[in-house]
Amino acid sequence: MIHVQFDECFSSKRVKALCDAEGKVSVSTFPHRLRNKSLKDSEVVGRFFPSHSALITTDHRLPIKQAEHIPHEHPGIIVVRNNGPHTQRERDIIEVLSNFKRRVPQWERLTWSNSIVELYQDRVEIYSIRDGNPTRSVVARFDDSDFLIAFTGALNAHLTRER
Amino acid sequence: MNRDSSHQNTIDDHATSSNGDALAERLSIAVQLMNDSIDIDPDVLSGVPVVRGTRISVARVLAEIADNSNLSAIADNLEIDFQSLKNIIEGLSIRLDRPFAE
DSSP, X not given: OEEEEEOTTTOOHHHHHHHHHHTSEEEEOOOGGGTTSOOOHHHHHHHHSSSSSEXXXXXXXXXXXXGGGSOSSOSOEEEEOOOSSSOOOHHHHHHHHXXXXXXXXXXXGOOOTTOEEEEOSSEEEEEXXXXXXXXXXXXXXXXXXXXXXXXXXXXXXXXXXXX | OOOOHHHHHHHHHHHHHHHHHHHHHHHHHHHHHHHHHEEOOTTSGGXXXXXXXXXXXXXXXXXXXXXXXXXXXXXXXXXXXXXXXXXXXXXXXXXXXXXXOO
């Protein structure tokens, strides 16, 4: 089972309920004690790392602008991206996640450590922090014949970090 | 009706002034409503306007409304203050209720 921490911009009761019903993911919602506190981007990383839960967010700027606050070793950041024609809605988030899970049947057994994974409608992009900057390792398109190999290979390559 | 041109000017001036005052007052209300309900902070969601105190963008809320969700359902689902959402919509309504092109 995968453990994830919802960022507030990702968090919703409906998505939490869907995760609970699926029974394959253990969810920590955005803590109530931090609501209405205008939690700063740097504090999101500081508060939730180091935990053992991957952070899931829709804030694609977070890993870029807060790279310096991301620890050398971390449980992973999953960014649900939107490349559709309109502003991202809950239904878009659910669609991206559902599509990804269809393409990656073993998704709940993956280890995301030290990876920053951007999920799109048609692909995943995998980054890691190198020399203080997010550096892209792989763009794996769902239509690629070697999609699963490329995706899981990139995740596995980040599990052990060199100092 | 024959009207003295200077009188006409006076009436028009008065009307314009009244409308101007009303518009200014409404804009002031709109600014207050939005200031009370929206944060713009470069350190929160990289400066994207958010519902006050949260990391939830105003754009997301508007997109959910456009997706046929009602305001109270959105507030409940995203666990944000209903009054803040009402203020944002009301503020936007007032701000947009004027000519932007003549």
